[in-house]
Amino acid sequence: MTTAMLESIPFLITRPAGKADNLLAxxxxxxxxxxxxxxxxxxxxxxxxQDQQQLQNAAAVIFVSVSAVNSLQNQYDGALLTAPLFAVGQTTALALHRWLGREVIVPEDQRSEGLLQLPQLHDVSGKQLVVVRGNAGRELIKQTLVTRGASVRYVQSYKRQPLPLDGALLCQQWQLAGIRCIVATSNEILQQLFNLVPSANQHWLQQCDWILVSPRMQESAIALGIATERITLADNANDSALLAAISQLQREYQ
Incomplete structure (x- = not known):
């Protein structure tokens, strides 16, 4: 790869494997x-x-990610999943619809906050709800639904784990490539970048532009030393919103 080619690579995409294909295409x-x-x-x-019983007895089942859907689909009979279905984002909803062929309720604001604004999740007192997710993650959905009187149980269908990477080598490669903007779609990814890159090189991370997907992520980025003016917030974490934000910065870079 020539120096000229390297200088023409302004964006670093960090979405997990399997979730970036459409965006990259x-x-x-x-x-x-x-x-x-x-x-x-x-x-x-x-x-x-116990997880299977909770899914069968649930008054509603909420999926927080495509991975939650795919990992459950691999090991659970969808015919047993008869409760109303909710998804935080449109991509997750599409994965559910492909699997089950049923209506999936998804908020216009494709975040946990948007999900909790849905009228169907306000009158939940006395109901048993299930959230299908990975390890850890935000507690906002459960905490809010519990305050509304629901009983909320987690079903963990997958776990996230960091890849074994050489952060110093990667950072050097990114700088040589001329990366100007880093696209991160979760606080976990944002923090992992700063965990990977040695402290001596974190100033470079702070000087990059960033495309993030929520005000909560923006707050985390600012706490890591990234200036507000270097942050662009995509409307949400789906491919079309990320592509719109990347295209806007691309125009500014030309």
């Missing part, structure tokens, strides 16, 4: 230069008998 079709480096991967977690 769109960037390729538009001729936008990027490097792709996932930082975390997912592994399926076997369902317990």
């Amino acid at each position: 769109s960037l390729d079709s538009l001729g936008v230069g990027y490097l792709y480096q996932p930082l975390i991967t997912t592994a399926q977690v076997s369902l317990k008998q």
